[in-house]
Amino acid sequence: MVAMGKLGIRVLVAAAIAVFAPSGLPGNATAAQMAIMGGGSGIVLDGRAVCTLTTVGYDHADRMVGLTAGHCAELGMPVQSDTQQAGVIGTVAVVDHDNDFAVIEFDRTKVTPVRQVAQTLINGIGVPPRPGDIVCKNGRTSGFDCGVVWDAPGWWFQSQLCSRPGDSGGPVTLGDRLVGMNVGHIGVVVLGVTVVDAACGTAVVHDPAVAIEIGVILGEIDRSGGVGAGFRPL
Known part of the structure; x- marks a missing residue:
């Protein structure tokens, strides 16, 4: 459990993280392999923690970025799809544990962003x-x-x-x-x-x-002025 900064209540976040078995980790990508990613796609961080992507879009510097929960991530962690064989598709570029969000910078040569995942x-x-x-x-x-x-x-x-x-x-x-x-x-x-x-x-x-x-998350990212600032959805 963590006591979230502004929340003032204890949220059971440990039950929202799954441990990923290394034997199932996607292998290295070939030049033709692209991961299709959008809000609701599963992601693997550092080869062990499995979480979910909030959304994909672009920031003020036209970097392709995505969001996920902060308790899933640490700065610099490699990110992979949990089902698609595309290898490392991005890196955790920003982590805010107080407000529980993280920003992922995606490799544009490895990711096809989409607006819809399932329903x-x-x-x-x-x-x-x-x-x-x-x-x-x-x-x-x-x-x-x-x-x-x-x-x-x-x-x-x-x-x-x-x-x-x-x-x-x-x-x-x-x-x-x-x-x-x-x-x-x-x-x-x-x-x-x-x-x-x-x-x-x-x-x-x-x-x-x-x-x-x-809106609170995007506001915090904008105030930092770094990766993810000026986020715009697809």
Whole structure:
């Protein structure tokens, strides 16, 4: 668990990271191999942690960049697709652990960026969701699902979405607009012990997932002025 900087609550992020078996790691790419990547694609960081890409776009310097959860990454980590045989396709260029996001700079010769992955279509950046809105997420482990927003007190919101190991960093959308980044869920406390939400994906009501508003993340990146600043979606 981590106590997220502005969040003021303890979020069970450890349950949102999956460990990737090295034996399954994609091999070296040939000149013809390209990884198709977009919001909801699975990624492998440093050959061991599996998380989900929030979105892909370009920054003020026309670099191809992507976003994921900060607790998945450390600066300089190589990034690969979790399913496509394209080798190393990018590098972690920015990590903000306080606000729990990371920026990946992609190799444009290795990546074909897309707006749609499975049912998730991202056609732009949306305004923060409000309680009662129906948002959807896409994670490399639990896939696509939708749920109602319960609470949106400020720079984050919680909703009735499923979050399992490997889903961290996944996009949260309202319609076809990106509104948040999935970072985990608030742990259920039983007899003083925080446990993983076993009901996730199997029950109508389960422990709400926590997401950071995408506008807050992009604002922090812009203030840094580095890789990812001036982000524009595809």
